[in-house]
Amino acid sequence: MSSSNNDNDNDNDNNPGTSVVRLQINVSKLEQYLVSRIPGFKTPLEVKQFKYGQSNPTYHLIDANKKNYVLRKKPPGKLLDKTAHAVEREFKVLDALSRNTDVPVPKVYILCEDNEILGTPFFVMEYLKGRIFEEVLFSPLPVEERRKCWYSAIESLAKLHSVNYKSIGLENYGKPSGFYSRQIRSLPKISEKQAATMDDEGNKVGPLPRLNEMIQWFKNNEIADDTSIIHGDFKIDNLVFHPTEPRVIGILDWELSTIGHPLSDLANLLMNFFVKDIPYSPIPGLRDVKNLSIPSANELIQVYCEKSGRQYPIPNFEFAIAFTFFRTAVILQGIAARIARKQASSDKAKEYAKFFKDINLMGFEIIDRTIKSKL
Structure with missing residues (x-):
């Protein structure tokens, strides 16, 4: 969701923010995985869940350095449509666009397709510090x-x-x-x-x-x-x-x-x-x-x-x-x-x-x- 790597979403009135973690994940396994794959990542990890996202559970991660990340994963359980919730495709397009174009997208760090870590595939990307407006009139603005x-x-x-x-x-x-x-x-x-x-x-x-x-x-x-x-x-x-x-x-x-x-x-x-x-x-x-x-x-x-x-x-x-x-x-x-x-x-x-x-x-x-x- 947003990136300054030094700030969390609580200082942003137009950010939909986080709530309690509704779908639990294995934080210990996640910490071990990220420490070995993301340079500079440091435990312990603080985990929140974003309020937005109708299908793929999306989490706000804050490591011990107060660096912010976003994790997107497939939901648990049997899926009606095998092509839905395709976090692998999300990672692929974000990786290509962020490295090769000036289309405004967050950078991605890692894709994990090993279900042993969090039960379903997930990827970790940049947290963008900014504003998200939930209505199309942009009412708070001039x-x-x-x-x-x-x-x-x-x-x-x-x-x-x-x-x-x-x-x-x-x-x-x-x-x-x-x-x-x-x-x-x-x-x-x-x-x-x-x-x-x-x-x-x-x-x-x-x-x-x-x-x-x-x-x-x-x-x-x-x-x-x-x-x-x-x-x-x-x-x-x-x-x-x-x-x-x-x-x-x-x-x-x-x-x-x-x-x-x-x-x-x-x-x-x-x-x-x-x-x-x-x-x-x-x-x-x-x-x-x-x-x-x-x-x-x-x-x-x-x-x-x-x-x-x-x-x-x-x-x-x-x-x-x-x-x-x-x-x-x-x-x-x-x-x-x-x-x-x-x-x-x-x-x-x-x-x-x-x-x-x-x-x-x-x-x-x-x-x-x-x-x-x-x-």
């Missing part, structure tokens, strides 16, 4: 800084999408074409598995509403193919901003990254602008808000196109936005499935999980509006 933070987020995304992934050793990190086609085939299968997951009382998670109709529309209206490194969950609360300046210094949470369609990241980042406000929803909706104190979605799309050399306006961008709602609904449904299986690591998991049906229906509203506009 208006001009809010706008600059958004511009920096967009520019960081354009910078990522401009990287030649083959030149930094990521040519095998994903398939070079057909990203959306594969997602259209795979996500419904994942959703069906999640829907059938039962809790201890025999209650099923349940299906996404209008799933078959939505998938058919995606098949009939797929966006033109394109390829770059994609983050997979690029959004404001996965960014670390400089402690005092309105600029991104780190992009976090790479478990869903791959080689894929760059517009999937852009649509994910701008999703809030297309969400209607629902009481108690963990995804704030800006769709019907007037006089925003941040740039509009259209303005941000223009900046992205300018920085990435892409055509503006983006043809068929409605597809990317609608697909983001569907994909988000599948992710939230997955959190609900982990709750049913007692695998959720976040104390906010239940709050997120109950909205998966609402989010999918909002995606269908975009589809309906697109269909009507073409009549």
Whole structure:
């Protein structure tokens, strides 16, 4: 999460902070492992768990030198999807980007795939001292800084999408074409598995509403193919901003990254602008808000196109936005499935999980509006 190696997260009001360790780890084994592999690491180790992170348990480590680290690991137990929680992939992309590009990411120190240490694979990375904003309006900041933070987020995304992934050793990190086609085939299968997951009382998670109709529309209206490194969950609360300046210094949470369609990241980042406000929803909706104190979605799309050399306006961008709602609904449904299986690591998991049906229906509203506009 954040790096000054001399400071912890308690001096930062915009850092989501830590809580008690919800998923225990073997600190003694971890100490022995890190002492032998990270130069300068010194025991004893203080361990906290970050409050953020819906799937991969994430820990704040402070060694005897008061140097800070972050540890990310796979959750315990049997996983519904073997490709999920891929901390090994996170390590690989962070290592390549931090060593070979100016994309703002934390440095990584070590990947451990030996289950004897902590039960599941994990990696250790740099702690970035900075600010993490949990809402897209950047409310604590002056208006001009809010706008600059958004511009920096967009520019960081354009910078990522401009990287030649083959030149930094990521040519095998994903398939070079057909990203959306594969997602259209795979996500419904994942959703069906999640829907059938039962809790201890025999209650099923349940299906996404209008799933078959939505998938058919995606098949009939797929966006033109394109390829770059994609983050997979690029959004404001996965960014670390400089402690005092309105600029991104780190992009976090790479478990869903791959080689894929760059517009999937852009649509994910701008999703809030297309969400209607629902009481108690963990995804704030800006769709019907007037006089925003941040740039509009259209303005941000223009900046992205300018920085990435892409055509503006983006043809068929409605597809990317609608697909983001569907994909988000599948992710939230997955959190609900982990709750049913007692695998959720976040104390906010239940709050997120109950909205998966609402989010999918909002995606269908975009589809309906697109269909009507073409009549």
